[in-house]
Every structure is written in C-alpha cells, then in structure tokens.
Amino acid sequence: MVDATYPLYPTLAFLGFILALVPLPWHLKAWNSGTCFYMMWASLACLNQFVNSVVWHKNAVNWAPIWCEISIRIMMGSSVGLPASSLCINRRLYYIITSSSAAVTPNEKKRAIMIDSLICVLFPLIYIALQYIVQGHRFNIYEDVGCFPALFNSLPVYFISLMWPLLIGCISAVYCTLTLYTFARRRLEFSRILASHPSITPWRYFRLMALAMTELMLTMPLAAFVIWLNATAEPIEPWVNWADTHFRYSRVEMYPALLWRRSSIFVASMEFTRWVVPACVFIFFGFFGFAEEARKNYVTGSRKISSVFRQAMSIG
Template sequence: MALYYVTALSYIAAVLVVIPSPSQWRTKNIPTLSIIAWLFITNVFQGTNTIIWANNVRVVASVYCDIGEQNEITTKFTKALGGLIEDVSRPLQGNMLWMASTWGLPASTVCLTRYLASVTSPNYAPIGINERRKRFWFEMIMCVFMPFIFSGLHYILQSHRFYIEEDFGCKSADHVTWAAIWLLLAPTFALSIVSAIFGGISVYRLARCRMKCRKLFANSASGLATSQYYRLMAISLQLVITDLIMKLYVEISEVKAYGIYPWVSWAYVHEHYDEIPTFSKGDESRVGWINKVVGSIIPVTYAFAFFFLFGFGEEAFSDYRRIWAWIKTHIFRVSSSAAVVAERGNMTHPNLAGSEDSSA
C-alpha cells in the first residue's frame, strides 16, 4: 500500500511552514528562516519520493536523487584531504539537500537557542554594528554554508550512490563504521546537545524570574516580545528533544541490526559506488517499516508545529490582512472602488453637516 497519506501531509506541511516566513523575514531572524527552508526542502523531497516510488523500486529519477554535481571547489576540497581520498573523479552525489538538512536543522536550533539564552541574561545590552555583523556571519556559516560542507563530507563514507526503498524512495547509503559515527553522527549529535544546554539555560533563567519576565523583555534591547520568545523557545525545544531521541533510536537500531563495519580502505568503501541497491517492502521487517513511517512523519510534525506557533501570531495576521487586501485590489478589483466610495463619503459628509449648522 502506497504512503499517499505521507505524500499529502508532506506537501501540506511544506506549504504551511512557508506561510509565516514574511514576518520572520522582516525581523531578519536567520535561524528561524533557515528552519523554514530546511523543513520545506525535507517535506517536498519526502512527498516527491512517496509519489515516484509508490509500490515500486524502479531505478528512475537519478538526477533528482543526486541533486548535486562535483565542481572545481569540491574537487580541490577532496584533494586537500590528502591520501585518504584516492579517486575524486566521481560526482559528489546522493541526496545532497537531504544530507545537508541533517546538519542544517540542528545548527539552526543552536543559533536560535543561543540567541534566546542571551536575551534572557540580566546583563544583556545592545550590540553594535560589528557584533551584529559577527552574529550574522556566524549564523550564515552555521545554517547555510556548513550544511553543504557536511553533505560533501558524507561522500567519504558513502558506499553507494544511493539506494531505493519501496514507497520511501531514494535514500543515502552509508557505510556504517566508527569513522562514519564520528564524522556524521557525532557532530550533529553535539549540535543537539549544545542546543539543549542553551535551552536549559533559557528555561532556568525564565523560571527564576517568572514574575519579572515581562519587565525583562520590555527593558531588553532585543525588541523581542514575551509571546514571540515563548514561541521560539517552544519550537526550539521540540526540535532539540525530538532530534536527540530520533538520532539515538535510529543509530542504536541500525547498529543492532547491521553492526559496525571495519574501515578497510577508501577503495573498499567505494568499490560498488555505482551500483544502486533496491529494497522492496517484503525485504523489511514490520518493525523496521513502522520505524520508517514514524521517521517520515517527524518532519511533518515539525512543520505543523512551526505553523501553529507562528502562523496565528499578531504579525502573521497582519500579513494575512495585507495579502487579502492585495488580492481584493489586484484580482477581484473590489478594494479600490470601495475605497473611492468611502473617500467620497468622507468628503461629502462634512459639507452636509456644515449646511445643517448654517440652516440652524
């Protein structure tokens, strides 16, 4: 049975998570905008997978599964790693954006919780232009540039170009070794740990000054309202807690099921790189299939939670009113004529009132 409900939920989630983006764009909140972008990418990618490979394991849409080519920069980067890499003639392929999101989401959460912890400090002070510039580039590197560097490093431990699972589509093929654990899992797990620490600091500070919370934000130079802070904290904690639990569960399950392979050599890991394994539903245990369905729902829940937290705020409703006014004016041609009638009414009423006064 195809996962069309995952398809529908993924595309709905991709649309919903983008809706609050105008208000986040105006505040120039790079971590929040990055979370929107990565959730949009993962949900669109996931929804498309469930359509193309519904009830089949055909090797199709290879370029879509790759979403990336080697260029001069990545070639120089891989050569710079020295003797570890013996062949850089293949493209850096295999679910590039999907792998980038595995760094992008926790990195965005680190930047967000770091900011939230700083604004709750009693010693928080306005930052100058240089500090704002440093913060901007730190967040850009962590949320935008580093995810693609991380995706390129994945090629070192990529045993196949990708593999295909029935109903779930193309996935990245990892050669699970201790090198893979330290290079791919440990950094993203560390990001989640750092986010949890910053989140804990924020919660602790808020718990200590519950009664003074509003005064703290009112006097803070951050310009952050109390309701906005709580919404940002809620989405951060959800991302951190769920990410930590899922990472531990998935990795422990994979190690139990397949074990940890030894690192032999670069040539050994990439010997069958051009082969594309396929796995039908019958090859998967029922527990494994359920785990994959649950894993597919996680990005959907992130996106829905983000929309419910930020799509019903005062800033979002202001955007909705502006969009509706634009639609009425430029599509239905209603608002402009109504405005003219209202303007004429405002101009004639004072004259009428004045004539009544003079007659009296």
Template sequence: MQTEIPILSFISAALVLFPLPWYCRAGNIAAMSIGMWLFVVNTINAIDALQWTGAYQIPFLFWCDITSALVTAVNVAIPAACLCICIHLERMASFCQTSASVTKRRRILLECLMCFGVPLVYAALHIIVQPRRFDVYENFGCRSAIYPTVVALFVVWIPPLALSFLTIIFSSAGITWRHFLLHGVQFSRTRPSSSLTSGAYIRLVSMAVSEVICTIAATVVAMSFNLSSGLAPWADFTRDLTEVSSFSSAATPKSITAMLITEWAIMVAQSFFFIGLFVLGGEGRSRLREAVQVMRKVLSFFQRRSTCIAELKGTSMAEGYVPL
C-alpha cells in the same frame, strides 16, 4: 501510506512558509533557515512519494544525488539553527550589546555559517561512510547509503546528537531560561516595541527544544535500525559510487520500511511544531488569517472563472457554434 505521505508533506511544506516573512523582518536567520529546510525536505518527500509510487527504478540520477544529500544535511541543519536561536535569546535576556551593528553582522554571519555551511559540509563528509551512490526504495524514493561502522557513529550520528543536546543544555538546563527568569520583568519593560516580546521569546525557546527532541528521536531511530546487526569492520569497507541499489516494497525489510515511515512522520511533526508555536502568537494568527483570506479569494476567482467558461460554452452551443 501512499495517500498520506504526499498530501501531508505538501501541506507541511506550504504551512512552514507562513512564518518566514515575519522572521525575515525580525532578522532571525536561524528561524528562517528552519522553515526553509523543512520546506525543502517536505517537498522532496512529497515528490518522491509520487514519483516512486509502485516503482523503484531510477529515472533521474541527478535528482537523487541532490535530494539524498539535502535529506542528509537537514539532520544537522535544524539542531544547528536551534542552537543559534538559543544563543541569541540568551544574549538578549542577559542584556548583552546585541544592538551594535558589528555584533549584529557577526551574529548573522555565524547563523548563516551554522545553518547552511555546516549542513553542506556534513553532507559532503557523508561520502566517507558511503559505500554506494544511493539507495532507492519503492514508495519512498532516494536515500543516502551508510556503511554501519564506528566511523559512521562520529561522521553521521554523533554531530546531530551533539548539537541537539547542546541546544537542550543551553536552553532547558538553565542558561537561556535562567537569564529570562531573572530579567523577565526588565526584559518586558525595556523591549515593549521590539518584535521579540516575552511571549515570542518563550515560543522560540519552546520551538527550539521541540525541534531538537524530534531530531534526537529521528537520529536514534536511524542509528538503531542501521546498527541492528552490529558494527561492521572498517577493513571490509568498499566504495563504488557508480552503484545504485533499488529495493521493491516486497524486498525492503520491514525494519527499513518502519524507519522510513518514522523519519517522514518526525519531519511532518517538526513542521507542525514550527508553524504551531508561531500561530500561538498574535502576529502568527493575523498572518494565518490573511493567508486564509488570500486562499479564499484565489479559490473564488477560479470558481467564478470556471462558471463563466461553462456559461460561455453553453451559450455557444445554443447558438450553433462549436467552441474550439
């Protein structure tokens, strides 16, 4: 997996950047935050896979402190952003007064708080059930340590599950879809010039639901592996934030390796859901074509430059000059 992990992670990190300018123009802070979080975590996964290939030493303590916290924060960042998307779409489909400047400022403030403030608080609260500074796994990098106790259920695993199920209830169970189905024709007629068309509405709801389903799967997998030996008594909990545990691939249990691979695969799947549902729209396809054209121009530029350098070197050698 040491070839697939960095390659697919870097590809995912690059792809999730394409929709961000469109979401920025549309003022969709929640959708922008999903792309930003996916970019950050995919980049971390790729760098860690390259840095710790065949190694499990800790050369960069500060890097591990930051990355393990960010990987932890994304567990609630994505479902929180998806919940904000569904709340905003429901208000638009029910024709609430979303165009007022006061309401828009409140929505932006709420989405910034939910998409960035809540994940950082969640990552900070993780220290309650953190027995040591972090763990380092060969070929995977740094991960936060979790003491498997009842407190960890409420601090680590219940918040992302609760936000995910709230998103599903808010969207799939009827609230968002019910307003859209009841007012779908009126929505299409009254918002013809809006960036949020009926097709974009459906894609955003579908993206939110697919993202939280992936979050539920990742949370259940992590919870089942961490609690496979049962809940530990809180009385036995000890904390030493100077301790760092390192595990070689041979010393890492197969269940932990399977959990790490599953978490990485789910993150890649979330990235492809994010970009795939965006590309289904006309705006997404045009932006992707523009990006492909830019990449082709960049590649052709470097190709022409390398050809010119090779020709100049050949000319210099033929004339008896040795290039520096």
C-alpha cells in the same frame, strides 16, 4: 504490499512545504535568522519527501538518478540543518535573556546573522561533502519511500554522520537549560530586557522557546534511535581502506516494499525518519501560524490579493 500512508503522507508533506514558508516574510523583517533557516530547511525537506513519495509510489525503479543525487544530499543537509537552526534559536534566546538593557546595534545584528549562517548553511554543506567518505555506493531506492543515502555501516560513519544531530541536540539542550535557569532568575527584569530587542515580543520569545524545546524532544530521541539501530540491526563492518568502501560505487540498490518491510525495526526507523519532517513543520506552524502578527499579515495579504483581483477584473 499496500502503502497505508499514501496519499496521506505526500499530502501532508506538500502542505508542510507551503506552510513552513508562510511566516517567513515577517521573520525576515525581524532579522530572526535562526528561525528563517529553520523554515527554509523544513520546507526544502518536505518538498524533497513529497517528490520521493509520489514518484516512487508502488515502484523502486531508478527513474531519476540525477534527482536522487540531489535528494539524498537534501536529506543529509536537513538532518543537521534543522537541529543546527534550533541551536541558533536557543543560542539567540539565551543571549537575549542574558543581555543588558543596551540596545543591539546593526553591526551586532549582522554579526549574529553571519554566525547563524555559518552554523545553519556552511556546516551542513561541509557535512554533506564529508558523507562521501562513508558512502558505500551512489544511493538506495526503497519502494514507496524513494531515494535514500547509502552509508557504509563501519565505525567512521558514527563519527562522520550519525553523531552530529545528537551532538547538536546536546549543545542546544545546554543552551535551553541555561535559558530557563536565567529566565527564572531574571523574570522580574524580563520586560526591560526585551525592550532592547524590539523585533521580539514576550509571546514570540515564549513561542520560540517552546519550539526549540519541542524540536529537541524530536531530534535527540531520533538521533539516538538511529545510532542504536545502525549498531544493532546489522554488524558493524571493519573499515579497510578507501578503495574497499567505494568498491563498485556507481551501483544503485533498489528494494521493493515486500523486502524492506520485513523488518519491523527498520520500518519503524524509516517511517519515523520520514514523518518527523512534516511533524516539525506542523509544530512550527502551530506555534507561529496562528499568532497575532500572523493573523495581521494574513489580513494584509488577503487585502492585497483582493485589490489585485479587482483591478484585473476592472481591466478585463
């Protein structure tokens, strides 16, 4: 069966891997930890999808079992890492708009980064570890898609795996709503409030708000759709015990495209899951890749590269 998304998908996934990291240096300088974690998770997820879509194009052979063990955990981690990063962005925007005019101290910045790190790094790592409870076997391989987690469709999977992206999205939505409400009340004080946060300009604040709202509109429908699909496409199996769930755990199930593409609902779910990752990157780059500070950094970077090139040519 012909894959209509090849080579478009791997090309966009690789571009997403690069573009997600382009604004990283100046966001690191500004201590925008939530945004930085968003870029790193998005870039890693795109790289993972790029490799899978190239290696398993027109085949479902278990070429690289060690890579698949890593790949499925990147998928698991990014499924909560991206929403968690968006939550941190919304959380920071809320605390900025509700803060007083007092300047933010270095200790407060460090504490904020520590909290963001716990949410965006430690929580996804714990989430990845917990997936072993509901992982029926090592992994699946789908032709043209690559490695994919093999979660046993029982009641615990909805609490351990599927509910978290939606729950994080709901918390983000609360922060987003409170931010919009507070902004409407304090819009006349907005310039004074941002004066105590020199790392963020009004336009950057609005772009972060737009990014967080857009990410919510992608994450929550996808999370709800995945829950609905798992609950309706196949019967929910009873949880018997640990041994039953992990019976013949070491096996790897491989699905040719002719087989897994039979179900239009499953195809829609698979493609939506794949495309949402590069979509998040391109949306992010659309907000930040063409901003004034980005253009200034492009000019500075190009000058440095030109200078190095000229020096190399003169030595040669």
